Amino acid sequence: MSATASRLETIITALQSADRFPHPVGDFRVIETHISCVLLTGGIAYKFKKPVDLGFLDFSTLEQRREDCEVELKLNRRLAPALYLDVVAVTGTPEDPQLGGTGAPIEYALKMKQFDDTRRLDRLAAREELTTDHIDQLAVTLAAFHRSLPPASPDSGYGSFEGIAERIRENFNQIDARIDDPTVLAELRPLREWSETQLEQHQDDIEQRRREGWIRECHGDLHLANMVDIDGRVEIFDCLEFSPDLRWIDTLSEIAFLLMDLDYQGHHDLAWRFMNEYLEYANDYMGLSLLNDYRVYRAMVRAKVAAIECEQHRDDAERAEASRHQLLRHLKLARAYTQDHGATPIVLMHGLSGSGKSRLAQQLAEACNCIRIRSDVERKRLLGLSPQDSTHAQDTDAYSPELTRKTYQRLQALAYGIVDAGLPVFVDATFLKQAQRQNFQRLAQVAGIPLVILDVAAPEPVLRQRIQARARSGGDPSEADLAVLDQQLAQQEPLTGDERRISIPVDTSTDVDVERLVSEILQRARA
Structure with missing residues (x-):
């Protein structure tokens, strides 16, 4: 331990006395990471930077630690103003x-409001207490946060291919410099090779994201x-303040971190729920070719942190082994992202309003690791509205033939980009016209991928009851009312014989076996 590090340890030990604080204190506790020590006093926490x-x-240096505390205070107040109080x-x-x-x-120390750390989301996830409400809050909050941020200046250098490549390689170099474990090195080699191949293949995609303004101060x-x-409210804290290069990043790289961590915790369904909710609110579907690149990168960031902790705890066998275990788990997760998972179908949700298509599509997308796109959301987007905005104030018929045509064109364009990125897609729309379905059949043929139709139905009284209940409760992007349903019933065009051969009938008036349905969809996709 360096003299400066020893001095910090002495300071934190000496501070653990109630008469040294201008506020009430309870039990003292110290939490340590690879770059900081946090002194908990009961109601207030003091975060110190390690001199590393x-x-x-x-x-x-002391001046570097002071500057970093000031930057951390400013940046974290963007998402958690009530938690970040002052620099002391x-x-x-x-x-x-x-x-x-x-x-x-x-x-110097960063003064923060102390919270119950048993309510951290990683700990809720470990106790199986992480809920869809947590995930939905995160999706809405982060999409709004990212939309509020100005893009990086084109001449800033942030988000450049060279900068991203350097950070990807740095993860491997940092692990190499600290770990000589043959098991770790065996996992590392193929990941390094895969990452280099992806960089070569996706250089244009990375630069396009930069040109389109997706590099922001995240x-x-x-x-x-x-x-x-x-x-009950999710607060996001402890942003990365010490390096602008690591903070001015592609917004897709930002959310890939959360997706990776949810997968690490075993909550794959919540990862894909977040993904789809976020994409709907952020309107960011065109960068998905980079999703796996960024998920692997984020797994490697956590592997690097675990490698650093292995080195820091080399005199503590138990902590060093725990860090090694985390390192290997992140490497194996990264390897999983590099694997080819087979067919990437287009799945059309066919059915009348009130048939339960949207709810089923969400369940299936979470279970199948798929992207879901929705006509209800994209119709509003064409009107300049967000998913939860109402169209009633617009001087436009949201269900007019012209807007409906544009909505399906928009869905087709999105679906093309998604399958081109190698991801399966659920297209949640009524698809009551044969021409609408044929356009997607042609898309599947051009892309050389399978098309599956889910023919979702329920008795007409059930449809009417659901539509009325939805109107009363609100909060759903769909605004189709009984008049729209009557129009659909009168004008729908049934599936053709060829379409029925690639369709799976689903009756949502009874319980749907989602696991069985997933299996059948995948079987059809592989046929």
Whole structure:
């Protein structure tokens, strides 16, 4: 341990006395990461930077630590203003430290409101207490946050292919420099080769994202341990403040971190729920060719952190082994993202309003690891509205033939980009006209992928009851009323014989066996 690190340890130990604080304190507790120590006092937490230089960050001088505390306060107030209170100077001596005081500062701390860390989302996930409400909150919050951020200046260098390639390679180099375990190195080699191949293939895609303005000053460290449930509201804290290069990133790289961490925790269904909810609100479907690149990159970031902790805890066998275990798990998850998972079908949800298509499509997309696109959302988007906005204030018939035609064109364009990225897609629309279905059949033929139709139905009284109940409760993007249903009943064109041969009938008036239906869809896709 360096003299400066030892001094910080002395300061934190000496501070653990109630008379040193201007506020009530409870039990003291210290939480340590590879770059910080957090002193918990009961109601207030004090976060200290470790005096380390890890290459990708440098906190080795007092001035660097002060500057970083100031930046961290400013940036984290964007998403969690109630948690981040102030930057506090520590004066006096390491053996007799004073918070504030009149002498020269010997250290700095970030003052935060303390929360119940058993409510961190990683811990909720481990206890199987992470809910769809948490995920839906995150999707809406992050989409709005990303939309609010200005894009990086074209001449800033942020988001460049060279910069992204450097960070990807740095993860491997940092692990190589710290780990000589043959098991780890055996996992590392194919991942490095895959990453280099992806960089070569996707250079144009990376530069296009930059040109289109998707490089923004994000949170940068978006995993579950940096999120907490406080009285039912999810707060996102502890953004990556120490490196602008690691914070000014593609918004898709940002959400890939959360997707990867949900997968790491075994919540694959919640990962895909978040993915689809976020994409709907952010309107960002065109970068999906980079999704696996960024998920692998994020798994490697966490593997790098685990490698650093292995080195830091080399004198503590138990902690070193726990870090090694995390390192290997992240490497294996990264390998899983590089595997070919077979057919990527287009699945059309065919059925009248009220048939339960949207609810079923959401369940299936979460179970199948698929992207879902919705006519109800894209119709509103064409009117300049968000998914939850009402069309009633618009001087436009939202279900007019012309807007319906444009909506299906939009869905077709989105579906093309999604399958071109190698991802299966559920297209949630009524598809009551043969021409609408034929356009997607041609798309599947051109792309050389299978098409499956889910023929979703329920008795007419059930349809009417559901539509009325939906109108009363609100909160659903669909605004089809009974008049729209009557029009659909009068004008629908039944599936042709050829269409029925690729369709699967689903009656939603009874319980649907989603697992069996997933199996049948995949079987049809592989046929």
